[in-house]
Amino acid sequence: MLGRFEDPDTERTYVEGERLARIPGTRFLAGIGIVTLLSYIGFNPLHFPREGVIAYNLAAGIFIAALVGIIALTFTRFYVERGWVDMLIFTALGVAMIMLIDALGDQAAITGISRFGMAIINLGILMVFASVGFVATTRYYLAWAGVVLVIYLAFLVQADRGIVNKVYTFTNFTTFFTFATFVNWDIDRRARKTFAAGQALELERRKTEELLFNVLPPEVAARLREGQAVADSFSDVSVIFIDIVGFSKLARRLSPGMLVKVLNEVFSIADECADRTGVEKVKTIGDAYLAVSGGQASGDRGAGEAIAFACDIIRSIRVFAQETDLDVQVRVGIHTGPVVGGVVGSRRYAYDYWGDTMNVASRVEGIAQPGGIAVSESTYLSARTAMPFSGAELHTLKGVGEVKIFRIDRASVCGEDEGPIA
Structure with missing residues (x-):
């Protein structure tokens, strides 16, 4: 019924957030009470005798002091963090209200309202005020309101009134009690639903951001969230292309499920090698793996790290082939030069x-x-000053023309037993 959150931290976050959000309303209500009491202080001397004015002003002064104390308290973290303080606040207001009822009851001949009537009106007003003033602490409100109800019942029992009058009076007061209790409970219920929805929305937002950060560098994700177009120019990036040798033959030998499993394991090995050497995975294209060194997420890397990554993946794939008894090999090509990087499209960001x-x-x-x-x-x-290469070979590349190609001495660079690849 009270709808408390099971997790204590969540409950504390809700209470503190709700109390903080409703501070302006609490101050406004207290301000209304102060203005109302001050207006009566100015009005009463026109009709009450001196003794009645003094008694009322004393009770009203205590009430105003309590309301000013509430406003001052709302400027502290203590008020936000300690929901039980509402019990003390409204106990003090209850005492002040009883003093006001007593002072006004003595002037029944002038006001035409008996102490009996004053009690039901003023305590009813206090009950309604408390239904809003108890912020995110319904259980404390119910405890306080229950005590007030018992005190009022005791007042009725000892009053010099008939049983019918007492029953109707108590029924009228319980109407205030029921209405105020419902208001407090419903406000808290709605606020908890709103808070829970906000928590769920925040959780989904974090999941979305985490997913975004998994596929994009953090700086790029931040720019996308701000609605910026993402387009960058890089003057010196080492691009690494990795291809599985004989993939078509492998595809004919393996079942579709097994083939996908092998591809996943090979690319997972490549991901691990990329993490170890600090190069940036770009994407997979069929049975090929594309990475860069010196791009958006690897700006402090260069050709040396690209070659280290290539050596790492060749060694790792060789171990994988030995363990699985599969004829799996890769070959690597690296070229360094200017590139343009960015994000295009509105779905499946990359x-x-x-x-x-x-x-x-x-x-x-x-x-x-x-x-x-x-x-x-x-x-x-x-990278020539950092590692040995084979001599230059002239090759004609489709769509490129004649270029010089160099091969890595794996025995020296990659730490393998085999000599240079010819």
């Missing part, structure tokens, strides 16, 4: 790269031997 450098890298990969690494002249010039 940060991609374009430019002639991408095309050349794919052609260079076609020249590499199974289990080997071939690089273009630009990559060779970037």
